[in-house]
Amino acid sequence: xxxxxxxxxxxxxxxxxxxxxxxxxxxxxxxxxxxxxxxxxxxxxxxxxxxxxxxxxxxxxxxxxxxxxxxxxxxxxxxxxxxxxxxxxxxxxxxxxxxxxxxxxxxxxxxxxxxxxxxxxxxxxxxxxxxx
Amino acid sequence: xxxxxxxxxxxxxxxxxxxxxxxxxxxxxxxxxxxxxxxxxxxxxxxxxxxxxxxxxxxxxxxxxxxxxxxxxxxxxxxxxxxxxxxxxxxxxxxxxxxxxxxxxxxxxxxxxxxxxxxxxxxxxxxxxxxxxxxxxxxxxxxxxxxxxxxx
Numbered sequence: 001x002x003x004x005x006x007x008x009x010x011x012x013x014x015x016x017x018x019x020x021x022x023x024x025x026x027x028x029x030x031x032x033x034x035x036x037x038x039x040x041x042x043x044x045x046x047x048x049x050x051x052x053x054x055x056x057x058x059x060x061x062x063x064x065x066x067x068x069x070x071x072x073x074x075x076x077x078x079x080x081x082x083x084x085x086x087x088x089x090x091x092x093x094x095x096x097x098x099x100x101x102x103x104x105x106x107x108x109x110x111x112x113x114x115x116x117x118x119x120x121x122x123x124x125x126x127x128x129x130x131x132x
Numbered sequence: 133x134x135x136x137x138x139x140x141x142x143x144x145x146x147x148x149x150x151x152x153x154x155x156x157x158x159x160x161x162x163x164x165x166x167x168x169x170x171x172x173x174x175x176x177x178x179x180x181x182x183x184x185x186x187x188x189x190x191x192x193x194x195x196x197x198x199x200x201x202x203x204x205x206x207x208x209x210x211x212x213x214x215x216x217x218x219x220x221x222x223x224x225x226x227x228x229x230x231x232x233x234x235x236x237x238x239x240x241x242x243x244x245x246x247x248x249x250x251x252x253x254x255x256x257x258x259x260x261x262x263x264x265x266x267x268x269x270x271x272x273x274x275x276x277x278x279x280x281x282x283x284x
Contacts, residue, residue: 004238006178006219033231043222045197045235047262076186079247083180083195110197110262 008082014089025086029067029112033092037124040096040116046088047110054112056105063092065112178240179215179264183247188275190246190268197262198235206257206266211246213266248274 014028029044042063046054049067057064067088097119105114179194192213196204204217221237249271256267 004236006236006238006240008176008178008180009234009236030234032233032235034228035231036228040231043235045262047195047197050261074184075191076184076189078182079185080181080183083182107261109200109259110195 011084011086013086016089025084026089027084027086028090029065029088031090035096037118039118040094040098042092042112042114042116044088044090044112044114045110046107046112048085049088049107049110049112051107054105054107056103056114058094058098058100058103058116061094063094063114063116065090065092065114067112177242179242181242181244185247188270190248190250190270192244192264192266192268194264195262196259196264198237199259199262199264201259204259204264206255208250208252208255208268211249212243213246213268214241214243215264216241 009030011027014026016026029046031045032041032043034041042065044065044067046067048069050070053068053070055064055066055068065088069085069087094116096116098116099119102117103114105112107113179196182193184191184193194215196217196219198219199217200220203220204215206216207214216239218239219237246268250268251271254269258265
């Protein structure tokens with residue numbers, strides 16, 4: 001079989017700036033971040049988060065991704081617990097200058113995609129090396 | 133004549149500040165150990181499941197981000213529930229460079245023995261926002277039945 005098997009990835013807890021007044025757990029979502037010459041894309045796994053629960057901010061080059069889960073009543077007595085439910089929080093320092101106005105985000109199947117277009121498209125510059 | 137300018141005064145150093153800093157560091161350390169030992173990583177087959185029991189039903193939940201309902205295959209045989217599926221890799225565009233790659237793709241298959249007999253005819257499954265919820269009604273034989281007590 002050529003296809004890779006999925007593995008259970010450990011959830012890492014994230015810490016908001018100060019201590020929480022509410023006893024809520026935050027996890028750092030797993031992310032993919034990639035860059036093209038026009039934009040930076042951040043993809044984050046946030047299962048259980050609806051569009052209303054997503055909170056994005058880009059301030060002083062710090063991109064903050066937050067996903068809040070609506071509180072849900074636990075259906076009955078728990079007999080097996082292999083994962084914990086919590087909110088999501090992760091921060092990144094974005095090195096590139098980003099056009100704040102054009103940031104776009106979408107959510108599908110519990111996966112958040114954030115597109116951060118670069119403010120000035122970086123012109124590929126060729127540096128010629130001369131033989132001296 | 134030597135003179136002391138106001139701003140040249142050494143800043144007052146709290147002798148306890150250093151102890152406080154060490155204490156905070158130790159707190160941080162013990163906290164991270166406590167969190168590590170807290171139940172995570174018990175599931176070694178994807179996906180990790182939570183199972184809840186109610187009087188008449190079992191509820192199985194799993195976090196399946198990026199899995200489409202059409203790529204998920206559930207089956208029940210006797211009291212064994214099987215979850216199979218795959219997470220597609222996004223197509224790789226040309227000219228992109230990855231900064232981070234933490235999200236996996238691939239297939240999964242997990243079979244789990246349910247703690248009670250269930251009615252295979254009445255199974256409901258929903259996949260919303262990457263959360264799978266399977267509701268299995270218990271077989272009538274194991275559903276608790278109210279017994280009327282009559283007074284003579």
